[in-house]
Structures are given as structure tokens and as C-alpha cells.
Amino acid sequence: MSSHGAASSSAPERGSVGIIGAGPFGRSLAAAAVRAGKTPRVYSRDPNAPKIEDAVLTDDVASMASCELLLLAVPSEYAGALLERLSPALDGSNFIVHVSRGLVDDHLNTMSHLVRRTTPVRRLGALAGPLTARNLSVGHPAGGIVGSAFPEVIEATRAAIGCERLRLYGTPDLVGVELASALTGMLLFALGYARGMGLSPATLGVLGTRGLAEMTRVGTTLGGRAETFSGLAGVGDLMAALAGAPRPEFAAGLAIANGQAPNEALEEAEGHVESDQVALRVARLADRLQVATPIADAVGALLEGSASPTEALDRLMRRRVDRE
């Protein structure tokens, strides 16, 4: 057993930042960290990934454990294997904050659940809200939200990428932030699809509002707080997309409605889209939870091919109308 009178030599340096994933969002996080005065260590599985100015690029995932705060910017479907490789180098002194908009299984478990299951890290958080890779890279005025039960994780994330032009709010409702983020992605997919069908802005307004109510129902059933869904992780993200912020989920929905094959549309969207999986998972679990999820059901039916766009719309419109 180790001595604890002085700082352990192998412990990560306080305030050090690592970014796992060198895709568009990972690179923009690195740019934001550099702007905040940090020298981030960035992991890319590709040893020949393009350099990032003032950042240390590495393909050795275990070396990332030398950073106190790790920003995890990889799609949830690849995160499990990556975390298993990284886990042996981690301990309780690391913080992990992820930016995933996905869910990891059919029980709608979130990325933090996966991190807890595969690593010894317990100080976890999720970064969400209307943050786009472009805003982060260029440094446009922006805001986001960090969900974590640990205030020091929120503070470390602010110190790592926050600046005068990036306001990062905090909430202890980690699972609420994760679910709001994933479910907003699903809703954007539905809105993109509806736009592609030629539905009017007024119809999109109804769909967006009822979609928000639906995701709040699902999220609170799974332990999130209702106010998180009306905050930056939910409404903030939704408004940004409807105001024109580029969102791959919206683009994928639009393309599929315009006749593109779902696989192609999802691949061509600029950014990783997980909302199709989220919709299917929500639709499957909702019945067991006794939560009404008509929009997720409609998206699921469209993606599985069990309903045509007109049928899906009819099903939504024929539902009993009740108090809002």
C-alpha cells in the first residue's frame, strides 16, 4: 500500500487535460483547450492523424491516464472497447467527461454507466447543449452544460475549455443531461424527417414541443430531472438546431425523408449520428416502462420499415388529444 503523506509521483497533474478521440468534435475540444491556455494530450487511433497546434497527439491510449481530466469524444459504440484498453492505466484520481449523444444498451443506460462498469473512474460528467464543433474551434460565443455529481469535475471542465466566450453551466443531474442530449438528437432526427416530408413550420413547432414533453417523460422515468430537459441540454440544443445550427441528426432525417437509403444518409451526415438507435431503444423500452412515446414509436417504425411516412404521420395525428 502506498504512502500518502506527499503527492504520489504517478498521480496525474492537477488541471491536466486529455481528449480521447480526434474526430471533428475531439479536435474542436482540443482547440478550445488550447485557447484556454492548456496543452491538451489528444488520443487518436490513427498514428498519422493531422497534427493539432499546441496539443500533444498520441496513439498510445494508456498514456492518456497521465491527464487528470479526460474528455471522451468517441461514439458510444466504440467507447466500450476503448475504455477497456484504457482502464488498466486509470485510477480514482482521473475524471472522465463524455460528449456522447448515444445510449449504450436497450435499457437506455447512458455512457456514464458504461464508464463505471469498465473503469475505476467515479468522478464522471457529461458535456452537452448547443455546442458545435465549429463554435468550439473558432471560438464563437457559445454555451453548454456539464452534468456531474462532483462539483470539482464541473470546475475542471470549465478550466479546461471554458473562456470568456464559452459559458459552461453546471448541474448535478448527470443522467438528466445524458438523456436530454441523446433524446434531443432523436427528436432532431424526427424534425429533419418531418421537414423532408414537406410539413409546415407550424407542424414542426407542434412536433418539437410534444417531442420535448415526450423526452421529459422518458428522462424523468429513468431518473433525470424535468428542469434539465428544459435547459441547455434539451431546449437549448433544440432551439439551436431549429435556428439553423448544423446538426447531423437533422440532416440525416431530412435526407432519409427525401428518399436516401437510411444507411447511406447516416453515413453521409457530417458527424456521428446515433439517434436511429436511440429511437429504436426508446420505443422498445417505453412499453415496459408504461411511458407514452408516440414520436419515438413513429421514428422506430419508419426506420424498421413497418410504417410508411404517411402512416407514421397518421398514427401521430389520430392519437387521443388530452390536456397539454
Add this chain to the structure above:
Amino acid sequence: MKLPFSKLRQRLSQPARLPQWFRTPTSPDEPRVYGFNGERDAIVSEVVERITTEQGAGSLELLLSETAHAEVMRLEKQKDDEAREGLSFWRGLLRNLGKLDADARRATLAEITARMAGDVAGNFDPRVYWVARRVVPRVIAGVINPPALVREVFGSGRGEIDSMITVEGATAQLHRLSRTGTLIYVPTHSSNLDSLALGDTLAREDLPPVVYGAGKNLFTNPITSFFMHNLGAYRIDRRIRAALYKEVLKVYSTVLLERGYHSLFFPGGTRCRSGMVERKLKLGLAGTGVEAFTRNCLRVQGGASPRRVYFVPVTINYGLVLEAETLIEDHLKETGQARYIIEDDEFSRINRWAAFFNKLRGQSASIVLRFGRPLDPFGNEVDDEGNSLAPGGRVVDPVSYVSRGGVPCLDPRRDAGYTRDLGQVLLQRYRTETVIMSTQLVAHLLFRRLVENTPGLNLFARMRRRGEFFVEHEALVQEIGHARDRLLELEVEGELHVSPFLRSESPDRTLERALSAWSYHRKTLVRPEDGKLWIDEPSLALYYQNRLVDWAEALAVGWPPMTRRAAAEIQRLGGHA
């Protein structure tokens, strides 16, 4: 400033203790708690010192004012001697607070804190522990079975009481860990008998006794008062709302854990009214485990290892629950009207105790205590040597969880985060360490039939359908056989555990066992008549079956759709697990 509590009240609040004649000095090999009384004053002083020194001068006035206001509000409702005398003190403090200088405020805080800590601090008498350990079980056994009184009281065995409780799980590991670290037992909570059952089991397994916080009402219960006053329990007065009092409790608990006193907390906060395995934990004082460990880390020097803190999940599983009728009645009351503290239930009536133990007699293994594998304060499993294990089994240093830049530091907000997460791990553990008893399975099958026969009704409407539905005896026996086999499969999958009798007895005998146990209750749960079993008290069936809500659908696999629908409805009673 003097606190004007009357001598009479002080005398009444004094615990009944044995005189100090013939008291033997403690030896180093004895459990830590044997030396508690020698340390009591030092512990109280440390609590006072910590609270007064860590309280910033700027917020002192606010703290004293808030405490005085909260006490005035409480005592104005109380209207007794304590209220009259206490009120004059607190009102006086409120009047004079503005005139006190910083030193006088600090002295007042120290005085109030000392008073509160002195009231909280318990007492441990090894002689009472000896009596409780060796004599009481025999006397109870003798009382419930008078012909065996002489044999039980003077015999060498512990007889019938021992046969009522079966112990399962990680006791060997606990022996090792109790020597190198501080154990925090965190059991499920169904009955006020829980602390007695756990205390008796620890003694029986030769594990060191624990200190624990107990509601003040238990100190006035005629049956338990003497033992509460002498076996390390500390008093929690739930009527006191002042934040300072909560801080005193928290610091007291932290100091005990730092000093190595093994402790017991019920993280559910109060007895579970519904009969379900806990769905939500408050943890409360159990959260002091993280701070105690951090302070141990800060204290060690020169390569020494800090004393570890381990949480031990325990499920206490009853085939028959002493207070079942009162608890389920309280559960079914409208939300918000349920009583947090019940002082007039079966636990305070000697005749119900006698009836209860009488029923347990001959029903061996009616209580199964199952110890889960211990966890560190961060939710990691620990190995037999007490090392924390990361997922995958690698040893991980627990000090890293309370450190930044390699240096351990105190941070209450961080610790609150760890405690919340630990609560989630414990909920999961309670589920997998639950031991299903015969009564619970039979009640589930009866209740499932009731739900099947009343589609569309809500829970409260179903509770009123007394004596309207039955299950054929033969059909029920067959269902018990199927469900038992399914439970055994779930046990293999690591989902739950099955009690020894349910595992080994025939379905017929399982049904007999359940019917016999339930005859303890004043209300008739089920009435056999002409080869049929009529469900006379659905609320009791609900109470016992609620332990199984998480597995209702799994037990209905292979049954017709109507049964599966009923099972799904029952499973939803538990919410999202």
C-alpha cells in the same frame, strides 16, 4: 450562559445503567467498542472542537440564530417541561445574540454543541453485552417454550433462537477486514427487530459489536430501552430540525468511524413500509464513511497505510414480519400522510412479541441474514485482504479517489457525490443479495391471481376486494413448484438467492409453511375452505409479495398472456429498477 434544563428531566433522560462495581478493565484484544466509555468524553470534546473551530466567525451569528429559531419552533409545539425550560433559553439567546462578541458567540456555540453531542453520545457496557449475548436469547427461547426454560437458560447451546436465524454470505472475509479496517454495515430495513437480529448474529459469528444511531423513541420502548442505553446505540432525536444538530450527528459519526468503531446504518432511513427491497436510499450518516476515510488518509505519515473503511451490504430477510400489518397500512395511506416514526406498532407490544416468537418457534430459518461482499466507500468491491478492486479485478488505490494532484484533501461536496453513487451500487446489491422466503413466493402467486382477476382496477380498489377471489389448492401447489424452479434458475444467474427451506421443501410443504406463519397476524391473509384458498386480506398478500416485484415477469415466463400481463403490472409496482 447556563442551559436551564431541570434536574428532573436530566434524571429522566439518563440511561438506566449498571453500577460500576466489579467492572473489569478492557484488554487490547477485545473489540474496540469495549473501551468506548473510557473514550466517550474525548469523543464528545473532539466533536465540539471540530464544529467550533471549523465554523467561520462570519457565519457564527447566522448559525446560532438559525438553531435558536428552529428550536423555538419545535419546542413551542411540544408543550412539556423540556419545552418550557428550553424555550426560555433559546428565546434569551435570540434576544441577546446581537450583543455577544465573537468570543462569546463561539463559547455559546461550544456549549450548545457539547449539550447536543452529550445527548447523542451512547454508552457501551461489556457486561450488558455479555448478558445480551449469552442469556437473553436463552430467556426468550425459554419464554416462548416454557418446558425448555431450564435447558435453555442453563444449557450450553443457544437453542431455538439460533435455529430461527440462518446466516449466509461473506462472514469469513468480515473477520479479516474487521481487524484491519472499520466496517459499516448497511442492511435493508423491514422491522425494528433488524438491529437486534443483526447484533445477535454478529455476536454469534464472533464478529465485533457495532455502534449505531437509533431514533429516540427506541430508547423509551419498554422492551428495548435498557439495551439501547447500554449497547453502543447513540440517540437521534428526529424532532430536532436545526442544521447544527445534524452537523453534530454527522461529526459524531465521523469521529467514531475514524477511531475505528464498527458501525451500523440503515440507509433506507426508516423501515420499508411496502415490503419491497429498498428502491431509494437516503444514506444520510452512512455518507460520513468517505470523510472518515479521507481524514484517515490525511493523518497517516511516513509510508503508513490509512485505516480503510468498508461498507457491508446486508439483507435481512423475514418469512414473517412482526410489524407487517402496521407497515403496509401506513404504506397504503395517501402519499404524505404516512408516518415517519411509528411508536404504537407491534414492536411496542409485549403480547405481539410473544405471539411472533411463538410462531417462529418450530419454523426454523424464518430469518435469513445475508452478508454481501464488502465495498469500499467508492463502490468498488474489496478482496479478502481489503484491497479495492477495479472492474476486471485489478487492485486500485482508494486514496486516489480523495486526492487531487496526488494529495488527499477534504471536500464535502465531492463526498456527497461518492455517497450518492454508493447508494446506487447498494440498491443493486440489495437486489442480488435478497433471499426469497416461502411466504413471499406464496403471497406473490396469490396476489398475481388477484391482479389477473381484476383487470383495470387500481391498487387501492384491489385492496378492498377482500374474500372475493380464490385459488384452487392443487393449482397453487403446482404454481409454487414451477415458480420455485424458476427462482432457482434466477439464483444460478446471480439475480437473487433462495431460502434454504424454499429450496429443499416440497411445494405442498412450502404452502403449509406460509399458511402456518401467517396465522400470527390478527388479520387472516388467506382462508382455506373446500380445497380453495380465499384471499381475505389482499394488503398482507401485497406486503409479502412485494419482495418479488423485480422478478414478477421472469416468474411468469411460459404462462398464458393473462398471467403475464398481471405479472407485468406487478413488476411496474416497483417502478424502474
